[in-house]
Amino acid sequence: MAEGNVKVLGAWPSPFVMRVRVALHLKSVDYDNIEENLLEAKSQLLLESNPVHKKVPVLIHWDKFVCESLIIVQYIDELWSYAPSILPSDPYDRADSRFWAAYVDDKFFPALRRVLLGPTEEDQKAAMAEVLEGVVVLEEAFIKLSKGKAFFGGDNVGYVDLAAGSLLAWIKVIEKFTDTKLLSEDKTPSLVTWADCFSSHAAVKDVFPDTDKLADFGMKFRAEILKAASATTTTN
């Protein structure tokens, strides 16, 4: 269903962008995808549409800009309020979904990022230990929230599925780089099954990046980060 003039300013390797695109797919909202190149200078459109953070994704809806992936997902759910709902309807369940989505962004993702981009090997190792604890915490959250169904959101992909599921492609890349299973039948059996369900879901599979292509991007991105860090050290 087309509803107004909807554009996503995004980038294919970004998990945060994936959340927004999957949310639009769930609601059957047509949109134009504008690709930002994360390895090049930021576009004028990005600087103008998100002047505070200068980060993708930005949802451009008519003349309005909405920033920050989980805020955009809530905007999509509230504006196109027909089923499927992304957040549950009960206030406590909504709070619980928001809690776990915030856990993913504030605790789990920063550790995952450090496994790839941490400044030292020691830091990367410490980050890996945090990630391995984090997946067990998320396994427990999944069991509580899913109530025996396929998704954190129950029968449907919901808010926590978008938050956590968007990281699955990067989890595969990190598993490949580190030769360490982050999700396993042994420690996180429910998340293993959930990861398959999520990545093959109709709203997800077309925007789920190929692991090898993402790994290649990851190496280039890491090189850019290290180059920038080294430049800062030199000029300080």
Next chain:
Amino acid sequence: MAEGNVKVLGAWPSPFVMRVRVALHLKSVDYDNIEENLLEAKSQLLLESNPVHKKVPVLIHWDKFVCESLIIVQYIDELWSYAPSILPSDPYDRADSRFWAAYVDDKFFPALRRVLLGPTEEDQKAAMAEVLEGVVVLEEAFIKLSKGKAFFGGDNVGYVDLAAGSLLAWIKVIEKFTDTKLLSEDKTPSLVTWADCFSSHAAVKDVFPDTDKLADFGMKFRAEILKAASATTTTN
């Protein structure tokens, strides 16, 4: 209006706790206040009610625990959904409020905290520069959101008022410690007027801490943090 069995596990110096208490006052919800001592070991109730973060505030509603201040505020607004509304009704305005509340928590507060608790004088100085930029950004946001009214939320205290206003007492403490005006007629005239309106609002004034008492707590808290950091360094 009493609605079920509502308790706030909080601590008077915490800006995050203040948000929750003010939200309950706005909705005229009766609650019991359970005080956690931030200078002592965490209580069993805190460890059990917020096992992931082990932080106040926790809203205890019957047998349910809701954690994370802005998530609790949204829970309160959704559960006791009568006026005054804390979040606006329009999806874009809601997204904008969430954006600025997230800005306060993710960008502004961490810098403010470092002014007091940063590990070195150099870091504290850099943090002060970030804070002085941040208040100007918030002044612009206030002009946009308030549309000439008294609050970020317009005529009423809203979501961004709770997010930013809860930091005002700490801003006064930092002004006192550093002898630097963070809010000024010169740079942030709208925020100066707003700060007066917010702190004297009927829902706020009884939970707005006294600056001298908060400054005294701040010194003790800083000493605890430094002691803990020194212990970590010694044992590593």
